Amino acid sequence: MPENSADNPASDHSSPLARRRFLRYSGAGLAAGGLWLAGCAKDKNEITPSSRLDVGAGDPGILNFAYALEQLEAAFYAQVVAGPYFASASAAEKAILSDLRDHEAIHAALFKNLLGSNAIKDLNFDFSNIDFSQRTTAESASRLGVLNAARAFEDLGVAAYNGVGRYITSNDNLLLAGKIVSVEARHAAIIRELITANTFVASDVVDTTNNGLEKSKRPQDVLTIANTFLAEGSKLSAANIK
């Protein structure tokens, strides 16, 4: 989106932008209020801080974006199955978390292979906000329990694939994302059921009032969350996916 030039009225008086600038200050623009301002705030975030690693543009950028999320999940589950909660988990939870570790490791390996020399680096993680000895977040604890963290990662992955699909050019890549996102949704559903019964679909992830649609997240919004689990030097930007 060429939003930045809209902040500089002198830069461009040619048609769509000029009209848009007018609308912004017209009654319609002002009345659009919350929605419009939300758009502006988001655009400000598109300025990439120099410390952010950009995943790139176009389909390779989107594959790298997905690769980053899969790396994050794979690293998380690898640490889960080596941790104290897992050692004492129920048989079913061990089986589920082992499968999730395997699935995410395979997803990450496939993206790395497909991207070849275009792949972003192996990321470093910061899981200091996760307590690998707790099944779920303990009362008044400052750190997430394992299942709560898993739920956050799985729901985030689904929202991310859903929110980036429209920017994918190649149908092969779109189908690949589709093959993965439904498995992530299956993961999310069972993790949520392990925490609370009958939450496999709930209003925090699906609009259960108006349309029955899962809520998408745009790449930059996904990375705002993912970056809280990435170490300095591995934090990401997706400003060029559009």
Added chain:
Amino acid sequence: MDLFQIINDIAQADPEVYARFDSRRATFRHLLGFGRKFSAAALPVALSTLFTKAYGQTATLPAAVINALTLALQLEYLEYHFYDTALNSPALMLSSDESRSLTTIRNDENLHITTLRSALGNTVSPLTRKDFDYTGSQGQTQAVLFPGLGAPGTGLFTDRTAFFSLAQMLEDTGVRAYKGAVPSLNISTTQDAVKDILEVALNIHSVEARHAARVRSLRRGGVQSITAPKSWTTPDETPATPPLPHGGTRAPNAVGPYNAGSPAATSPAESNVLQGPAALNVQTLTVGVSGTAGAEAFDEPLDAATVKAIAKNFAVTPALLFN
């Protein structure tokens, strides 16, 4: 999403777009209304409704999009009446846990119907319980596949095993159907209205996958059970699930929720382990994973013709549905 840019882009291609929306002022009033009435997540639907209205029902949606949405809508009706019947069937002896989850699923399917009907311009006649035969006998024109699931077009369910078995098959098929439809929705025209519909399909697709996972955990007796089925498809299900009749339309391929579609290159069986343009074997790509993880980690798309062949088994009058 930049609403103003979308409308401007369309205005380049179609100078009369504002007239189609009544007037520019009315257009913005519509958009403001959406801002108040809907969350940002609901915007794609609100927008597609606006565009559908502006362009006179579905006239300007590409035919491939209309076809994909129509099939999706019929599948949602198939699922909705299936769960609605089950929830009204005392003989199934549903536990409160089962009832709650199946109610959630039924309500989601109902919302998907509303959403898809809206995207199609609300011109489609609703389908009712009378249109479906969950015994799979196609209105008693072929052998019953699922005894205990009512009668053609009517009747309550009496067989728990058959009900949960078919529930899993319908959910897994639904996930594959939406996935298979995605390429036909990825059309770049004046783009954004169609891209919004693509996103709607993706946003339903993942909800169907959540349903499938839940139905599977109900089938195995709850989330702490370690018996089959897992919440994801496993490669053994492909050979173990009996194929469904297809009236000779898809011979010689076996038709089923976990079988390959046609062509098998783009709609492989759920047991498939070859992914990406170079057909990498994902089972051997990573060391130390379980012997089934490669197939489990990817759900496979299914082409529309095969989806229709599966679904037609549950139409009272197969000539009228899933065409």
